[in-house]
Amino acid sequence: MLEGTLGTLEGNPAKYVGTFFRAGDGMDEYYGMKNTAWSIFGTVDFDVTDRLTLTLGGNYTKDKKRFTTDVTSTDVFSGIDLDAAAYAPFRNQLIYQGGLAQTIGGPDVLNLGRPATAAEIAAFAGANPTAFAGISGQVQAIADANQNNPAANPLKPLKDFQFLPPFLNVPNSVEPGKTNDGDFSYSARLAYKLTDTVNVYATYATGFKASSVNLSRDSRPLASDLPAIIAGGLGTANLVSGTRFAAPEESTVYEAGLKAQWSVAALNLAVFKQSIKGFQSNVFTGTGFALANAGKQSTWGLEFDGSVRPVQGLNLSLAVTWLDPKYDSFVASAFGDLSGKKPAGIPDLSVSMGGTYTYEFAGGTKAIAHVDYQYESPTQIVDGLSGFPASVAQNLKREVNQLNASFTVALTNGFELGVWGRNLTNAQYLTTIFNAVAQAGSVSGYPSQPRTYGVTGRFKF
16 A cells, blocks of 8 residues: 555556556445334313313323444545554655755755755755755654654645545444434413404423434444544544434424414414524535534524415415524534524525416316415525635525416316426525535535426326
8 A cells, every 4th residue: 555655646656557546446335224213192172261272282202223334435545544653654754855845945045935856955965965964864853753643644635535434334342323212292382262263372392303313424433432442443444533323302492473364364473482402413524414413502483474365266375484593502513613603504584475376167177377486585505614714604605586386277087287387587596515525625515406397297086
């Protein structure tokens, strides 16, 4: 491996064709999970008065998961430990050569404003043997002191290309590949009928989400398990910590609202606050997913949705959501301490409006025209980007403006034929962004769906 790396660096890669980056190298991935979950739940209503109702509910959940990974990397280069003691002489040589070029080309010697070339170093050594010997000794001492220092490893830039290293599969003697969660959640609700068509309510509820398992190539041992893994001789080359799973999250919700239903219209209005302890964050890395638990994430929100039928056959709808989320505590995120910051991907304002007109011909055939519009206010796409200042991610935002429409003819025999168009304005935005794989300083992303047309036929029976 050392000779292969040295040969490539010295410009003789042809000798090693078929060893590094050969055709067919990559990953073979197999994952398995068995999930067993059961719940006991129920609700009961108490009619306090003829208009006031108290509803109590409870739910006990038991959730067990067993998961396995069988990931094999056939990428030879990614399996090289560039910090290994066996490569110390090579690292020593590179540090020495680089330090010599920097020093002789520096302001105290030749003042070239750049590292000296091999020819310039040889010329200086020939003309100034005593000075060269002193410089060489100093540079060699630095190389000797740093040849096993990972922070000073001159091969470190090559690690960016080792994104398919050998993976430690689970279960193993340290990691059992199991989760076992249980929780009792409950709710209490008071509902009062102001009139026969208008109801107001207030709710307090708790919730629970079991552990989430990371079944991707970024499934790596927890930092707390890594010492035992290394001590047990299970460590693989270039093994780093990450996440196998995210612990459970527990939520608390306060909500109050109004519901109304009339013959030609309906509306729902709600204000709420939701707090989630252990919020499960999931970040796409470009080669997999990284799970993490925030200490606490909370959201204030206001929701409205309503519909009206102004004339026969026409139904109009409107839904508006305003949200004010934040990470109350998220110290150990993939992008540092996000405590007090707004989570990415959650717009302050979301609006959905639509209209459907149905015309029924004599004999029962129907023509149905529909149009809807979706809007999301500008929002930060991701919480952060590794290697970039926080301001970069904060300024990468998306805004959604999407118009859809369809027209359908429904025959009485159950056959329906429709034409439709989505994103008719061809609005373009990025759905997600992430650090480009093996391209430090670059960012990749996935664009939104373009304008799309189609025809649909279906038969109901």
